[in-house]
Amino acid sequence: MTSGEIIIKGGFVVDPTRKMEGDITDIAIKDGKIVDKVSSSAKVIDAKGKTVMAGGVDVHAHVAGPKVNVGRLFRPEDKLLSGVCRSAMAQKNGARMESGFSIPSTFKTGYDYARMGYAFVMEAAMPPLYSPHIHEEIHDTPIIDEGALPVFGNNWFVMDYLKKGEIENTAAYIAWLLNVTKGFGVKCVNPGGTAAWGWGLNCLSLDDVVPYFDTTPREIITGLLKANEYLGLPHSMHIHQNNLGNPGNYQLTIDSLKLAEGIKTKNKFGREQVMHSTHLQFHSYGGTGWGDFESKAKEVMDYVNKNKAITVDTGNVTLDETTTMTADGPFEHHLHSLNHLKWVNVDVEMETAAGVVPYVYDPNIKVCDIQWAIGLELALYAKDMNRIFLTTDHPNAGPFTRYPRVIKWLMSKKAREAVLDSFKHKDKVIDATTLHTIDRELTLYEIAQMTRSGPAKCLGMSNIYGGLAPGMNADVGIFDLNYKNMPSDPEKIEKAFQRAACFIKSGEIVVKDGEVLSRGHKKTVWVHVNMPENLQVKRDITQSFTKDYTVSLVNYPVRDYLAPHPFVLEVDVEA
Template identity: 65%
Template sequence: MTSILIKNGFVIDPVQGIRGDKMDIAINDGKIVKNLSNPDKTIDASGMVVMAGGVDIHSHVAGAKVNVGRTFRPEDKLQSTYAPYHGIRHMAGGTSVPTVFKTAYMYADMGYTTVIEAAMPPLYARHTHEEMRDTPIIDEAALPMFGNNWFVLDYLKRGEMDNAAAYIAWLLRSTKGYGIKCVNPGGTEAWAWGLNCLSIDDPVPYFDITPRQIVSGLMEVNEYLHLPHSLHLHSNNLGNPGNYTTTLDTLKLSEGIKPNNNFGREQVLHHTHIQFHSYGGTTWADFESKGKEVMDYINSHPAVTCDIGFVTLDETTTMTGDGPFEYHLNKLNHLKWANTDVELECGSGIVPYVYSKDVYVCGVQWSIGLEMALLAKDHMRCYLTTDHPNAGPFWRYPRIMKWLMSEKARNDVLATMKNEDKVRDRSTLGSIDRELTLYEIAQMTRAGPAKALGLGSSVGGLVPGMQADIAVYPYNPETESDPEKIEWAFSHAKYLIKSGEVILNDGEVVSNGNKKTYWVDVKTTPNRQVERDIDQTFVKYYTVNKNNYEVNEHEFMKNPCVVQIDAIQ
């Protein structure tokens, strides 16, 4: 491995509290080192920003529903140029749902090196891993979904925490998953009968358990297993006017639970795409922001983290494990609707969507995301995402950075909206003059999400000893004043180094890298009851044999990186 010295950049690293000092960063043998003599390669980063590689905590980039989004939208390939095959670069196309190659190249262009696939249906885990294996450059991990799983519903209903924990450990191992994802707890199981759970006390049909019990139980199990990441939650009632009360009810369930892990994680609940869950009003007519109310709660509760899910005002493809939501969304826009219910486990839906800035609801949704991020007091707990591709494609992150860092840029967008007055009236965004700093952006895009994922000791920062994931952006914070330059610079990293290997050199992809895939293997006390339940259930109710269920690490994962945990003590 080569040694590299990145000289003279404006270094921004919230992990060490470095705020744009002119420094050198040295890399040797894939790691960041204190100093280096005679580097093999020197990168002159004068006048440029140097940050750790970006970490995306929630993005739908691989797996069954992502691929339905690709294949059932040929029109999505016409919205942007299909980049031709060139040297080591594969041909790369797609706009809101790019192919695996384009996904990797666009993340690399933005200086991102770690991406978490946010929803893996366990039965489709092999598919998710095949796509991640074919995605070059970026390190990945996937979160299997548990919130509607029959085993989990059954064990939690009966209060059998040991059994729930043993099952979850088994499923993480079988699917090579990274943590506990919960989507519309109970609601997707209800959707198998065409129903839904809209509050945390709506009982799940047949199983007779409530979302409240599911969320509390999963948080408890998560800490029992000492997992690196906390419960990763998409709560009930997403996308509906007035849903902020459901959100607050759900967030309150975290009170009293203590984080229990050796990975430096401090939260017990990560609530994802919180923008979609912070709506007031009773109908679309009196729809308004309750972003402030929800963010006030998060600001005062350090055991909760969130990512925003910024609406980017683009045409996109919504896809989620929240099956009933997609059905209702399709009733609103009447575009095509795909749905897949997955036996005993979960479900998903996909609907194309156009966030038009001329539709006031979309304008308000756009405002809510920005409003919440600007009202956040601790950006180590509030992260930048678009719930790709639900609120917008991930490659719009630099544009969101521009909006967050410039009041002028925000006002420019508001001024072009057909319903500007109404949009301004329905949220507090117009009255906020805060402009985030690059330091806060680095918290939102690297240091924060890395810590929340339990990866904070190896990625998301520039501390010697950490994995050498480093991005250099052509942006001079001392001289630059044009907000457009922010968007441009953060879409066009000049250099990207991943695990010590140069991926982007002067903006050109020079390597497909050596990506790795994280998964979590938790050792639990052998549990005969759960083993028997699993055996019986596979024989009786699954359509795949138990012996054909486990994902083969060597066949389906590139450079598997297993996080070993012993939860027996």
């Protein structure tokens, strides 16, 4: 942590946590934190005519871990001719080689997020057995702070406890797993479905019975919601729902969201929601097949707007060639049978599974265009921008490096129409979507809510990230946009967000004019739960490791040296 003092002068500050909408004010930094004032010897950064925002917070991206790495190693062609060259300046600065487009190397991941002014990224699916691997990759991802969500939705312990309705035991198991894997919260992917995939099956409705385990997605979701609140974790249960990516799934989506009704939030981290529903774009489909495939974004958002206990993120399709990867094993097999490209499936003993398939979102294909429109519609139909966040479910719907492009589309009807006009099947896309009828253009303030204050609050870290109030982390992005005189050319918006004019991370200037200057002060964020010992769960875990696991219990917990820059959120649960 540098003790160097910095003052950012004269910029238009956009900070939803303090209701600042382009107010011209100075931001002072000392010891890696935002402060009220600094001495006259502070380094001055002139931000006149520029927009100043907190560092971005990404609530859901796949940036580290075994399946991300499978994606990297089985797609050499993703690097060929698209690899970013390390400039002479980067070599001089000691920056590492960068490679990859849809699934960048760890170094490129860190650098590219920093260039876009992002400070925190949540790795959205950590298979617990592989957690040491994820922490090794997180260590090699420079600059950005990261956390990782272990997956619970198909965990054999969880399904066993929830079948019997044992919320307390489920909570105790979650607490143990978070502690040993250095995880952040509760992720749930295709509850029941991935376990059913062990038999080559899936769960496509809330009441499909999981083979052998004799439970249902409904029981798993409700149980995890309750267990999450029993513990009072900083983040809510984070769900990737059943039946992802299939036409007509929106009704199931709304039914699953309704499971959050009647569950009260309980935590000391300022979080208001009890369920975070991720990459909603993949879950807002109408129609009975790909022929009459249509958008149901309005119907889904009408419900989301009503229920304050829910937050969502968009999962925007960016019309690129990308690599899909998810712990939703059966879905990836289904996708492979659609596009016939290479497919990898990994099953993780007792815990979860994952699949990886390359995918080309081709603008000449009607379905891809409709998916593109749905992602944007979701954000444009939202009423409370603090409850909907910008993601591309990186790299599933598009690489995270396309966030600036999505911002451009959200902020400019002109830019949206240009894309719509370029489609080969424009008329069919218009028939199946409502995007062309929406005039709304988001403001920089709303973008800041979607990418900064909103996700930080959703993760229970609103006092650390996502704002510029004194006491918060000194993560500050300066973008070449004049708040009072926004450019009429939407391309300039994309350009400004792609390469921050300046990005300060933990009080150190890490990016200047889009060039990375430093490795920053990276931190791994995790949650540690203090709760009284649950003897039954302890016995179950010991027994299972003796009998079923192929690794021993002593080798399971992630050792401290693998995560050398900890930032631990303590949670105390009373008996």
